[in-house]
Amino acid sequence: MTINLASIPPDGRHRYAIRVYYEDTDAGGVVYHATYLRYAERARTEALRDLGVPHADMVERFGVMFMVRQLEVDYERGARLDEALTVETEVLEVGGATMRLRQTVRNKDGVCAVLGVRLACVRVEGNKPGRIPAPWRERLTEMRSRRVEGGPGWRPTPSVVDVPG
Amino acid sequence: MTINLASIPPDGRHRYAIRVYYEDTDAGGVVYHATYLRYAERARTEALRDLGVPHADMVERFGVMFMVRQLEVDYERGARLDEALTVETEVLEVGGATMRLRQTVRNKDGVCAVLGVRLACVRVEGNKPGRIPAPWRERLTEMRSRRVEGGPGWRPTPSVVDVPG
Amino acid sequence: MTINLASIPPDGRHRYAIRVYYEDTDAGGVVYHATYLRYAERARTEALRDLGVPHADMVERFGVMFMVRQLEVDYERGARLDEALTVETEVLEVGGATMRLRQTVRNKDGVCAVLGVRLACVRVEGNKPGRIPAPWRERLTEMRSRRVEGGPGWRPTPSVVDVPG
């Protein structure tokens, strides 16, 4: 299996377009804060599909899937009804059984929300950790390496559980 | 206006019960990861109401409201359909215009998810930062101080935007 | 197995309390129209549990579950953030493999929405129709018979698919 380099964004940044509907908003007049997680799920599912590694394939061929293990969200600007948004997805880190993404949601005025997402590869049966299958890891690593050098990064954060208060 | 100390949980931990319905789950058979944010919103709204500082009051009397500015979630264990969950809400920090909470969702087997939430007080008109009104700040501070000494804490995390990669 | 008559509402109307949170509303300032379906699901799940026939039991003991087959909703009045709502659930009809409910959502000013729901009993394996297990059917029939005579009813509606236009 060879990697089709053409399918990987040249700058390592996958872009996905979203329109804001009533279902996404709340009585504050802006997009409900949990909606950005739904947007990010859609965008990273399509990013994987565009890489040639659809999630359904991972499940069928290798019996593994990605699950969200840790999330961070910075809310910068409230998106509004009917606005056109883009979600940019970048691979920050690829390990044996986990990966880290940064996903940035923007409207025409700038950044609305930035998500740091740690995904774990788990076996569908038994829910135990599993290795990211090689064809996936290669593509994700290539996408990772194409990110512009010196660009802003994202650092794993201390767990909200373990830090003494 | 005097603080009714009786209304503040003796150990500084507010508890809220939730049942898992189909609406909360996904095809993975467990609670969808964004659902925990909805659970946390319900729990902290009721925590504020039980403190005697309902959110609607803040809006009407002082023209300010709380908005989520930063979120962190650690996912530990998938909650399932029909399970009875509790959400524990603790005040970690109270500032002039922001506060930090930790919210822990548990099922009978242990911790499902831990959320660190930074809320900003903003003016309803104009969406500019506003000070947390004194009666609110006093109660929140009292609730903060009742948390068991030496218990686990939560530290503000570096922004996912600013850290160089 | 005998029916505990005490567990069935004397007037055949089960009542369930709900509070409106931001998650439930939209930018129109009222509860999003699809949210009433989530409210109704919670209320009828609790109505079944209170009857002594929790849904999880049906699945485990009989291998069947209820699925929504047809829905009608009349929207009367927009519920708002922070309002206390009640959902009243009535059994209108119990057949061998289906039942019909009416669920009425009210705020302090009156009716917000009325839902007519036809549920089918289906086998968990294979998704084929199954008979409603006897203990369930008896309780549901008793609840049906307690509804006040002459009260407003609900009639199956012509399918939106079959009627010539």
Next chain:
Amino acid sequence: MTINLASIPPDGRHRYAIRVYYEDTDAGGVVYHATYLRYAERARTEALRDLGVPHADMVERFGVMFMVRQLEVDYERGARLDEALTVETEVLEVGGATMRLRQTVRNKDGVCAVLGVRLACVRVEGNKPGRIPAPWRERLTEMRSRRVEGGPGWRPTPSVVDVPG
């Protein structure tokens, strides 16, 4: 203002594509029943936009908006994770202040759900009924007239509230 006939689907049926993500499904392994209402909202918003009558325009230029007044849904077949769906939107009836649509959600195997939707035109201020602005009514009527003669139709159903039981 003239109607651009080219923007109206030749057969009066607007088609909108949707992919199923985890956010849309439930623990039953299929699309959650309330999700179809969200899909339908997206599809009819885009149908209006494609007609050249974006909803935001109605609000800004005429101070009116569409609200859902009555809904019917027939559930035929459960859509699954990752499936590609289409939503077909047809105008069945256009009145002075209301219109009726039928929206059909299909996967590759056939119909998943059919929705009958009655929308009312209401004033943004005061929430009172308002007339559908002429440019909108003309386009909607043209779209209505293009539906294939003899095709399946949809009949207003008796209200779930008024019918004696």
